Every structure is written in structure tokens, then in C-alpha cells.
Amino acid sequence: MTDPAAVLEALNDDQRRAATYTGGPLLILAGAGTGKTGTLVARAAWLRGQGVQPSRILLLTFTRRAADDMLARAQPADGNAADRIVGGTFHAIAHRVIRAYSEAFALPAEFSVLDPADSADVMDTLRDSHGLVGTDSGRRTPRAATCAEIYSRCVSTSTALADVLRAGYPWCVPFAGQLAALFTDFIGYKRRHGLVDFDDLLLLWRAALADPAAGPALRGLFDAVLVDEYQDVNAVQADIVRLLRPDGAGLTCVGDDAQAIYAFRGADPAHLRALSGTYADLTVIRLSRNYRSRHAVLRLANVIRPQYDGLELALTAERGHGQRPLLVRCHDEATQAREICARVLAEHEAGTRLCEQAVLVRSANHSDLLELELAGRGIPSVKYGGLRFTEAAHVKDFLAAARIVANPADDLAWFRVLRLHEGIGPVLARRVIDTLQIAGPQPFARWPAAEQELPSRLATTVGATVRQLALAADLPSTAERAAAILAALHEPMGARYADAAIRRADLERLADAAAGSPSLHDALVQLALDPPVSASDLAGRPRLDDDYLVISTVHSAKGLEWPVVHLPQLVDGAVPSDMALTTAAGLEEEQRLFYVAVTRARDRLFLYAPLRMHHHRRGADDRHSYAQLTRFLDAAALAHCELIQAAPPRPVLVPAAPLAASVDRDLASLWGTG
DNA sequence: GGTAACTGGGTTTTT
DNA sequence: CCCAGTTACC
Numbered sequence A: 001m002t003d004p005a006a007v008l009e010a011l012n013d014d015q016r017r018a019a020t021y022t023g024g025p026l027l028i029l030a031g032a033g034t035g036k037t038g039t040l041v042a043r044a045a046w047l048r049g050q051g052v053q054p055s056r057i058l059l060l061t062f063t064r065r066a067a068d069d070m071l072a073r074a075q076p077a078d079g080n081a082a083d084r085i086v087g088g089t090f091h092a093i094a095h096r097v098i099r100a101y102s103e104a105f106a107l108p109a110e111f112s113v114l115d116p117a118d119s120a121d122v123m124d125t126l127r128d129s130h131g132l133v134g135t136d137s138g139r140r141t142p143r144a145a146t147c148a149e150i151y152s153r154c155v156s157t158s159t160a161l162a163d164v165l166r167a168g169y170p171w172c173v174p175f176a177g178q179l180a181a182l183f184t185d186f187i188g189y190k191r192r193h194g195l196v197d198f199d200d201l202l203l204l205w206r207a208a209l210a211d212p213a214a215g216p217a218l219r220g221l222f223d224a225v226l227v228d229e230y231q232d233v234n235a236v237q238a239d240i241v242r243l244l245r246p247d248g249a250g251l252t253c254v255g256d257d258a259q260a261i262y263a264f265r266g267a268d269p270a271h272l273r274a275l276s277g278t279y280a281d282l283t284v285i286r287l288s289r290n291y292r293s294r295h296a297v298l299r300l301a302n303v304i305r306p307q308y309d310g311l312e313l314a315l316t317a318e319r320g321h322g323q324r325p326l327l328v329r330c331h332d333e334a335t336q337a338r339e340i341c342a343r344v345l346a347e348h349e350a351g352t353r354l355c356e357q358a359v360l361v362r363s364a365n366h367s368d369l370l371e372l373e374l375a376g377r378g379i380p381s382v383k384y385g386g387l388r389f390t391e392a393a394h395v396k397d398f399l400a401a402a403r404i405v406a407n408p409a410d411d412l413a414w415f416r417v418l419r420l421h422e423g424i425g426p427v428l429a430r431r432v433i434d435t436l437q438i439a440g441p442q443p444f445a446r447w448p449a450a451e452q453e454l455p456s457r458l459a460t461t462v463g464a465t466v467r468q469l470a471l472a473a474d475l476p477s478t479a480e481r482a483a484a485i486l487a488a489l490h491e492p493m494g495a496r497y498a499d500a501a502i503r504r505a506d507l508e509r510l511a512d513a514a515a516g517s518p519s520l521h522d523a524l525v526q527l528a529l530d531p532p533v534s535a536s537d538l539a540g541r542p543r544l545d546d547d548y549l550v551i552s553t554v555h556s557a558k559g560l561e562w563p564v565v566h567l568p569q570l571v572d573g574a575v576p577s578d579m580a581l582t583t584a585a586g587l588e589e590e591q592r593l594f595y596v597a598v599t600r601a602r603d604r605l606f607l608y609a610p611l612r613m614h615h616h617r618r619g620a621d622d623r624h625s626y627a628q629l630t631r632f633l634d635a636a637a638l639a640h641c642e643l644i645q646a647a648p649p650r651p652v653l654v655p656a657a658p659l660a661a662s663v664d665r666d667l668a669s670l671w672g673t674g
Numbered sequence B: 001g002g003t004a005a006c007t008g009g010g011t012t013t014t015t
Numbered sequence C: 001c002c003c004a005g006t007t008a009c010c
Helices: A004-009 A013-019 A036-049 A064-074 A090-100 A116-130 A144-157 A161-168 A170-193 A198-210 A214-219 A235-244 A295-304 A333-349 A364-377 A393-406 A411-420 A426-436 A443-453 A456-474 A478-496 A500-515 A520-529 A584-598 A659-671
Strands: A026-030 A057-061 A086-089 A112-114 A195-197 A224-227 A251-255 A283-287 A326-330 A357-361 A381-384 A549-553 A562-567 A601-610 A612-615 A623-626 A642-645
Touching: A004 A036, A013 A036, A013 A283, A026 A036, A036 A057, A036 A064, A036 A224, A036 A251, A057 A064, A057 A090, A064 A086, A086 A090, A090 A198, A090 A235, A090 A520, A112 A116, A112 A198, A112 A520, A116 A144, A116 A170, A116 A195, A116 A411, A144 A161, A144 A170, A144 A198, A144 A235, A161 A170, A170 A195, A195 A198, A198 A214, A198 A235, A214 A235, A224 A235, A235 A251, A295 A584, A295 A601, A326 A333, A333 A357, A333 A364, A333 A562, A333 A601, A357 A364, A364 A381, A364 A549, A393 A411, A393 A456, A393 A478, A393 A500, A393 A520, A411 A426, A411 A456, A411 A478, A426 A443, A443 A456, A456 A478, A478 A500, A478 A520, A500 A520, A562 A584
Parallel strands: A026 A251, A026 A283, A057 A086, A057 A224, A112 A195, A224 A251, A326 A601, A326 A642, A357 A549, A357 A562, A381 A549, A562 A601
Antiparallel strands: A612 A623
């Protein structure tokens, strides 16, 4: 960290006013690219300069990346622990608090954290006892993942089940009774097994802060609380912030309600707008000078930006005019893929490296065709967002095996590892688990009894895995344990997966990453709270001379910027997504998402609209439909774009007669057999 | 009884 | 392309 005075020197007037504000609660309304992070870092530095102890400053963010980034800039690299700002995601800080006082929360010292996929697995095992499997009186029941989603929505928005169902899951309304019973069961299961899901982390922290005895102690740990991206808080997180700073003293929130894009996980920008009601003495400072994008890009962004009463904001450009965004109308998605490749290469020729360009998509599958085209042309790319690495089947297998080693009472983990073996289905797995009495002491010792449940051929292969896991549990270091787990899975994975070698290579990197943790348990919690985005993420930074085009979902691109940005699929149904169009709030969020996408571009913005869409349907003929240009590009927005029509695709060739057959016939005449 | 292999329908975004 | 339900096989 540099000298605080120098940090302040580098700020503009608004930023400096925010960084050095001395009154009550402060809301910094920071538009995209207005130096929000730098201002927050400067405020932390200024607070230290005012004599606030770093360890009494709490910085809350939504991603680990944002937390790491700010902490690195806000404090000296060589400072000792007592001299460090406390910072992390809401979930990570909650975990830290609960771990430190696990006995107060009636949790085992080494409680496990369920990621959303784990929660869905638990729902899956519980739901058949509630009539939520198969078709119930002709209706399809909600899937396990949907049950978990509905549960989380209720909890994170503090909304009654009936209201959540009516607003977001109307087709599940008939199952309200069964879902209520399932959720009660779900909570019981978690408590019995000492498990905590993502929502629980926040709920438990909030409960502690609200407790008359524990609350003052926890809140008294900090003099200043800085919250990044406040528009993304859910009801529970808003409560946590309020409980941390009940009178608003020492509270700084940074946010932009026009960039709220996480409603689907319970966030609501209404909490940001409600701040002035919570704190009568709230001061709002606007940051609107944009240091990221060219004027030509911002003109479009300002038209798209939704404005909300009392929090209006328009960005002004600090970086010169630049070129107008180019809207490329394409005949279809294949043309769009070719157009993107052509423009990526043209920009590359003109001196913009591939890694300085990004293709941002609404949904991970929007780039499928493009990825094929890129591969065909040999253009390297990396993709962020979409399916997470930890959701790949083999990674889940490895994590389950690791969980057995870390905690042999983990029911779900046993279930998964046993089922990995060919010939073991749900029933046999359950029997083995019951015989092992995994909740009791020394479950591994009961394997000889459990193997009686299996045919002898299976008993041998499964037995080998179980014995190796038992040995792994006795190894001293995390690295050795991880290696032993990998060895235990070698046989069953080889039998299960055709591409086992590739998957094993992934897992070796995972094992290497886990080896850095003090314990296997810590490694698992880290992976749950901060899953690697891709396998390549684990391998550390790519070599410097490697150059990749970035493909990312808009959600994953939040907070980032690139000199050149390409936005494909700008047609109604894709952008905005038709899943979001059932409610007015959903449509508004899609508009904010589009605003976030547009404001990622520094110099050049390319927009692509394929007007003929292809629908994949097995069994039926391929179908096409003509799409509407996205409704967000209305006349006012289009006035700030340059429009071109992409070259039409090659003409369709429909020969009157089969061509190959006619050639064959001609040739056959040469041998005289025609 | 239990598991694997097949078939048909639906598909967002992520701490 | 993944998941859930159905069928066919051990």
C-alpha cells in the first residue's frame, strides 16, 4: 500500500469527499467504471490514517475475488495479523464467526458446508417420503434442485412459501403442502448431521447479531463496516448490515441499483433504496465520472440504464469520444458466430490481444456455436461462468470421497462413492451404509459385516475402495490424504468413465490445490465457498505468452472490463431471457443485466443480433423462427449505434437430382456395368 | 429384487 | 446436452 495522502491525491473531488466523509452512514452511489473500488480502498486507508485500527475495520463483498483485490490494495503486504483489515464475502465472514463459536451455535467444531448441489442431493433423498417423486395425480413434481431453489428463495428473501410459489413457481402451487413438510424435514436433517448450507451461514450470523447477549459483543468488534455492491444484498444480508451498525455510525455502503442482477438468489435493490428510510441521517454521494469507457459507449449505456427515483445517475466520459457501438444484424446464429470470429481477428490484427477482448453472453449455452467456430479456426479461448468445475461428476466423486475421509458420518458422501461402483444402485448403497452405522464410532471397522450385503464380485472391488479410504484417514498430511483418495478412486473411475485419464488429470490438480490447506476439512470448506471456475483455474495463471479470447456470462463479468467487448444474441427470448419475462421485475433485471454488459467495454463495443433462430428438437424436423431484436435497443438506443447487415450466408444449394449418384452412374458407364 | 441401458422432454444467471 | 421415467436384463 502506498502513502494515504498520495492515495487521496489521485482521487477526483467526489471520490475524495466519499473517502474522507466524517458524518453518519454513507451511501456511495457509484456508476459503472467510476472508480468505486479505488474509493473504497482509499476510505479504508483514510480511516486507518484517522487512527482506526485495521482489525476493527470490516469489509464485506460478494465475491472472493473482490475481497482479495481490495484487501491487497488496502493494507501493507508485510503487515502482521493484528494489523490487517478483516475482509471477505458475507458467507466467508459468517463461516469464520460460526467456526470460532461453533459450540454457541450447537454445531460440531468441524461442521460441513453444503453447497447448492449438496442441498439438492439432500432434498433428493428426502422427497420421496413426501410424495414429491414421479408424477403425482398427473402433475410433474418439482425436481430436487427446484425444491432446493424454492427453499432458498423463501429463506433469503424472508418470504412465505405460498408467496414465493405464486410469484416464481406457479406450477408448484399444488405441492405447497408437500414442500412445506419437505423443508421441515430438510432443516431437521441438517441439524441432525451438523450440516450448514449457504443460507444457514447468513441466518446463524444474523441470529447471533440479533441476540441480546451475543449481538453487542460481535458488533463491538468493529468501528467501521464497509459493504461493497450493496444492491446485491438479500433480506438476511441487509439485516446483518443493520445489526452490525444499528445507528449507522461507521457504515459505508457502495452500490449501484442499476447494476442489481442477482434477484434469482434473493437479492433485491429495494434494500439499497430503503437505506435512506433506515438511516434518517444517510448521506448519498454520487460517482458519475466514468474512467473506463469512451463517450460513444456511454451514450448508449445512459439510454439503457434504468433510472430510479431519488437515485438517478448519468455517466460522463473522461476518456474521449471513441467509435459508436456497431450493431451487426446477422441472418442466423451461424452467421453471428462467423461475424464474431471475423471481428475478433480484425481487432487482433489491429493490435488488440485476444485476452483484451471478451464475448459476454446471457446464458452459458449462447456461446456453444461460437466455441465450435473458434475451435475450427484455431482461436484459443477460455470460458467463465456456466457449469462449474465442482459440478462435474468426477469432481463430485472426489469431493465425496474426501468428505468420507474428513468425516466418516457423512451419509451423502458414502452414498455417492458407493454408487460410483458398477453394480451398486441406490438400494445396495443404502444397505451398506446402514450396516456400517456411519454415525457411530469407527464405521470402517464394520466393513466385514457390510460386505455381506454384496455379491462377492462387488464385495472385492468396493472393499478395496473402502479399505484405501480408511487408510487415507490415518495419513498425517493433507497432501498424502488427497493422494490416497485419488488412488482409492482409480479403479472405480476407470470402470465408470470412458475418459477416465482426462478426469484423473483434473483431479490431480484439485488434489494439489487441496494439499495447500491445513486440513482436508478446511480444503473442502474453501472449495464449497469459493469453487474454482474451471479446471484451468486450479493450475494457476496461464503462461504469459498464452493469449486467449475471454468468453464469459454477464454475471461472471461483473466488475471487470475489456478494451473490446462483443455481445451476441441480442434478440428477445435470449436477451432478455424468456425465463425472466413472466414478471415486470424480471424484465427490469434483464435490462440492468444488459446495462452491466454494455458498460464492460472500454473502447469498442460490438452488438450482434441473429434474426433467424434455430431450435433443436429431437425426433421433429429442425425448426426455425424469426426473432425480434432485443426490446432494449429501442429507437433511442439505436440512435447511438451504427447498424450494418452481415454478409448473407452462402446460398442454399438444392440440386434437382442427387449429385453423387449421377457421378457414380457416369463412372459406372466407364466399366461398362452401368 | 435391483441395476443398467434406453428414451423422451426441457434447458439462466451463482455466493 | 442432462435428467427422470420406463423397460429390459441379471
